[in-house]
Amino acid sequence: MKIVNVGANISIKRDIDTGTETQRATVEAIISQVKEQGDQALFELTKQFDGADLKSLRVTEAELEGAYAHIDDTLIEALREAITNIRDFHERQKRQSWLTTKEDGTILGQKVTALDAVGVYVPGGKASYPSSIMMNVIPAQVAGVGRIVMVSPAGADGNLPASVLVTAKELGVKEIYKVGGAQAVAALAYGTESIPAVDKITGPGNIYVALAKRAVFGKVDIDMIAGPSEIVVLADKSADPRYIAADLLSQAEHDEQASAVLVTTSKLLAENVAKEVQEQLTTLPKREIAGASIRDYGVIYIAHDLVEAIDVINELAPEHLELLTEEPMNLVGKIRHAGAIFVGPYSSEPVGDYFAGPNHVLPTNGTARFSSPLNVDDFTKKSSIIAYSKQALQENGYIISALARLEGLEAHARAIDIRLEDK
Amino acid sequence: MKIVNVGANISIKRDIDTGTETQRATVEAIISQVKEQGDQALFELTKQFDGADLKSLRVTEAELEGAYAHIDDTLIEALREAITNIRDFHERQKRQSWLTTKEDGTILGQKVTALDAVGVYVPGGKASYPSSIMMNVIPAQVAGVGRIVMVSPAGADGNLPASVLVTAKELGVKEIYKVGGAQAVAALAYGTESIPAVDKITGPGNIYVALAKRAVFGKVDIDMIAGPSEIVVLADKSADPRYIAADLLSQAEHDEQASAVLVTTSKLLAENVAKEVQEQLTTLPKREIAGASIRDYGVIYIAHDLVEAIDVINELAPEHLELLTEEPMNLVGKIRHAGAIFVGPYSSEPVGDYFAGPNHVLPTNGTARFSSPLNVDDFTKKSSIIAYSKQALQENGYIISALARLEGLEAHARAIDIRLEDK
Numbered sequence: 001m002k003i004v005n006v007g008a009n010i011s012i013k014r015d016i017d018t019g020t021e022t023q024r025a026t027v028e029a030i031i032s033q034v035k036e037q038g039d040q041a042l043f044e045l046t047k048q049f050d051g052a053d054l055k056s057l058r059v060t061e062a063e064l065e066g067a068y069a070h071i072d073d074t075l076i077e078a079l080r081e082a083i084t085n086i087r088d089f090h091e092r093q094k095r096q097s098w099l100t101t102k103e104d105g106t107i108l109g110q111k112v113t114a115l116d117a118v119g120v121y122v123p124g125g126k127a128s129y130p131s132s133i134m135m136n137v138i139p140a141q142v143a144g145v146g147r148i149v150m151v152s153p154a155g156a157d158g159n160l161p162a163s164v165l166v167t168a169k170e171l172g173v174k175e176i177y178k179v180g181g182a183q184a185v186a187a188l189a190y191g192t193e194s195i196p197a198v199d200k201i202t203g204p205g206n207i208y209v210a211l212a213k214r215a216v217f218g219k220v221d222i223d224m225i226a227g228p229s230e231i232v233v234l235a236d237k238s239a240d241p242r243y244i245a246a247d248l249l250s251q252a253e254h255d256e257q258a259s260a261v262l263v264t265t266s267k268l269l270a271e272n273v274a275k276e277v278q279e280q281l282t283t284l285p286k287r288e289i290a291g292a293s294i295r296d297y298g299v300i301y302i303a304h305d306l307v308e309a310i311d312v313i314n315e316l317a318p319e320h321l322e323l324l325t326e327e328p329m330n331l332v333g334k335i336r337h338a339g340a341i342f343v344g345p346y347s348s349e350p351v352g353d354y355f356a357g358p359n360h361v362l363p364t365n366g367t368a369r370f371s372s373p374l375n376v377d378d379f380t381k382k383s384s385i386i387a388y389s390k391q392a393l394q395e396n397g398y399i400i401s402a403l404a405r406l407e408g409l410e411a412h413a414r415a416i417d418i419r420l421e422d423k
Numbered sequence: 424m425k426i427v428n429v430g431a432n433i434s435i436k437r438d439i440d441t442g443t444e445t446q447r448a449t450v451e452a453i454i455s456q457v458k459e460q461g462d463q464a465l466f467e468l469t470k471q472f473d474g475a476d477l478k479s480l481r482v483t484e485a486e487l488e489g490a491y492a493h494i495d496d497t498l499i500e501a502l503r504e505a506i507t508n509i510r511d512f513h514e515r516q517k518r519q520s521w522l523t524t525k526e527d528g529t530i531l532g533q534k535v536t537a538l539d540a541v542g543v544y545v546p547g548g549k550a551s552y553p554s555s556i557m558m559n560v561i562p563a564q565v566a567g568v569g570r571i572v573m574v575s576p577a578g579a580d581g582n583l584p585a586s587v588l589v590t591a592k593e594l595g596v597k598e599i600y601k602v603g604g605a606q607a608v609a610a611l612a613y614g615t616e617s618i619p620a621v622d623k624i625t626g627p628g629n630i631y632v633a634l635a636k637r638a639v640f641g642k643v644d645i646d647m648i649a650g651p652s653e654i655v656v657l658a659d660k661s662a663d664p665r666y667i668a669a670d671l672l673s674q675a676e677h678d679e680q681a682s683a684v685l686v687t688t689s690k691l692l693a694e695n696v697a698k699e700v701q702e703q704l705t706t707l708p709k710r711e712i713a714g715a716s717i718r719d720y721g722v723i724y725i726a727h728d729l730v731e732a733i734d735v736i737n738e739l740a741p742e743h744l745e746l747l748t749e750e751p752m753n754l755v756g757k758i759r760h761a762g763a764i765f766v767g768p769y770s771s772e773p774v775g776d777y778f779a780g781p782n783h784v785l786p787t788n789g790t791a792r793f794s795s796p797l798n799v800d801d802f803t804k805k806s807s808i809i810a811y812s813k814q815a816l817q818e819n820g821y822i823i824s825a826l827a828r829l830e831g832l833e834a835h836a837r838a839i840d841i842r843l844e845d846k
Binding site: 016074077078082089092093100110111113126129130131200218220221242243246247249250252253254280285286290328329332335336338339340341342345346347348350351354357359362363367368370371372375377381382383386388389390396399401402403404406407408409411412414415416418419 | 505666676
């Protein structure tokens with residue numbers, strides 16, 4: 001790994017992939033086809049892209065139950081424990097509707113309502129992660145979303161992976177369709193004969209899925225479009241270089257575009273981590289990917305002190321931040337921008353990726369400056385409530401008319417005046 | 424106004440204005456120019472588009488104070504009362520960071536942090552609404568945003584309207600720049616010598632501003648891009664047709680694209696409202712605009728009963744909804760989609776537009792299905808906190824490794840294993 005002083009002019013910023021002209025045109029064409037032909041388009045495109053010749057799109061109860069034969073019991077237990085933890089954490093995010101009343105009879109408030117229907121995209125094949133299904137479905141369930149739909153491309157044999165089906169079944173998701181790519185996103189946004197439209201689409205996918213989500217945004221809501229993943233570790237001399245190296249590599253194995261960064265006040269630690277990374281890399285199954293990520297987007301910054309180190313971190317606004325310092329909890333208040341903050345030597349990032357409870361869908365590529373982890377709020381919306389009494393209007397109406405006239409909106413003023421005249 | 428039965432095949436849906444090819448190209452060119460030339464571009468474009476030959480962009484304290492001479496004292500009092508109400512309502516939206524602890528030493532939580540810097544766009548000339556400034560600035564202030572910047576195009580005389588300056592001064596906004604259009608949005612997103620970049624841009628604007636916001640989205644956050652405004656009134660035979668007509672017209676005067684809808688269970692009321700609308704229209708200063716809006720996007724639906732009426736409303740997902748029925752509060756729970764719900768005969772929409780406290784920046788054109796009024800949450804973001812103890816990791820680490828291996832992510836599993844091996 002490169003070792004540089006803070007302030008060195010190196011960039012680990014990655015560009016957001018907005019696709020090629022051809023990719024964008026393909027996605028537009030697929031969306032049009034699904035809007036016009038509905039299910040017929042889905043069957044055709046599924047045959048074309050996934051090689052599966054399906055007779056029906058919906059996963060049956062028998063398929064869901066059959067999948068259990070392929071998954072180890074201890075793994076099912078593990079999934080259940082993770083689901084319990086994730087559900088518990090998200091339950092704590094729930095918000096209540098509220099009202100406030102005034103003596104003149106005014107009632108003001110905010111009503112919180114779950115979305116009617118949400119679609120969760122689950123990527124196909126090797127990229128189908130049970131943890132991702134849990135992280136997208138559970139906040140929607142906790143919010144109280146009435147209808148939660150999963151879509152995922154079938155393999156050429158017409159089946160979804162057993163781990164996907166078991167995870168869905170464990171979560172209680174009942175409406176699952178074997179369709180992927182831009183066509184799945186189009187179906188969720190516009191609806192087809194088999195798949196009624198939803199109000200929001202979440203979940204990761206390849207560039208075609210990402211472009212389709214961008215294209216339907218506005219018709220429906222979408223979650224953020226995730227960029228490549230990143231980790232930043234802040235460590236002082238007390239930290240164990242082996243732990244840091246292992247955590248940096250766990251990020252690097254995701255993607256050649258993933259970024260792994262250490263910011264440290266210790267030059268010795270920097271050198272030891274660089275050494276450990278090389279050593280641990282040699283035995284990793286995904287050493288090619290992780291190696292490329294470390295080479296291109298890995299860097300160790302040496303800071304004069306923790307103040308300078310924290311400035312770097314707030315500048316990077318990392319998706320994942322680990323604090324491996326002597327008193328890590330004391331630093332949490334100084335972190336202004338981070339998707340998730342992992343505190344202390346036992347809070348390795350995978351603890352949060354799979355199990356602890358907080359969501360692993362986090363703002364990437366510096367967007368933690370203004371974005372949040374996926375959460376229950378993302379599956380609800382608010383409505384303001386305004387109930388004015390006759391007394392309240394008579395006391396305040398003239399002010400409201402005056403403000404309307406200041407803006408030249410006479411009809412607004414008259415809507416108040418007509419009521420004031422009725423004594 | 425058209426009077427039809429529920430289920431009649433008429434559409435009042437308006438298309439979102441995504442601009443012409445030429446407009447989009449103009450916006451792209453302006454953004455590039457600002458990125459490359461900074462302040463120089465701002466001065467040139469301001470001369471070109473606004474006709475103002477400025478020496479400096481920033482509004483001075485003397486300008487702010489001088490503006491008071493042009494605004495009536497009673498209006499200043501009105502602004503102050505409105506600010507107090509709006510601030511009070513938004514204070515109630517504030518969320519606290521929270522932690523939860525477990526006996527094994529685990530700490531999990533959610534840290535709420537205000538955005539560092541926000542830019543509020545204020546349209547120029549006649550479209551500069553003091554109420555819009557209050558509604559955008561106050562939630563950012565209540566959230567605790569460190570730096571709030573206002574941008575607004577100067578008139579040809581190099582000045583901003585007195586009402587804009589006084590409202591800014593009353594709110595305590597100190598950083599105001601005389602720049603508008605796509606160039607203002609570009610400056611806020613990328614920064615120039617005079618205007619440091621922000622993290623989020625909110626506020627309404629013309630098509631160039633809207634296209635520029637879309638273009639910089641991702642680099643910074645933006646609020647929603649508002650479509651044309653709409654009101655839906657739900658009324659039974661108990662309602663006063665004069666009130667309803669006045670409220671429908673207050674929406675219609677905004678814009679020829681604005682939409683005003685009545686859903687009622689009373690045929691007699693429908694006819695009386697249609698008559699009242701025509702009558703009240705004749706004396707309105709903006710009767711041309713309001714008349715076009717009523718003609719093209721005004722409709723009265725007659726429903727069999729309240730159940731059918733409420734189905735229509737949930738289908739429309741209106742920006743503004745007024746309930747003018749005998750027991751309006753009983754209906755609030757049945758409304759699943761609405762930006763703001765105005766309850767009862769004295770809650771005329773302008774009460775909420777200016778004064779009551781809830782925000783008037785609301786989801787338009789059916790997006791209340793998944794969007795919320797502008798609120799304090801929009802100016803904060805969350806970070807997850809995960810602090811695992813040694814005990815917690817030793818007890819749960821094997822599950823975490825197992826889940827990582829199920830997904831084929833060996834480096835994730837090893838980051839846990841290396842810690843488990845250290846007893």
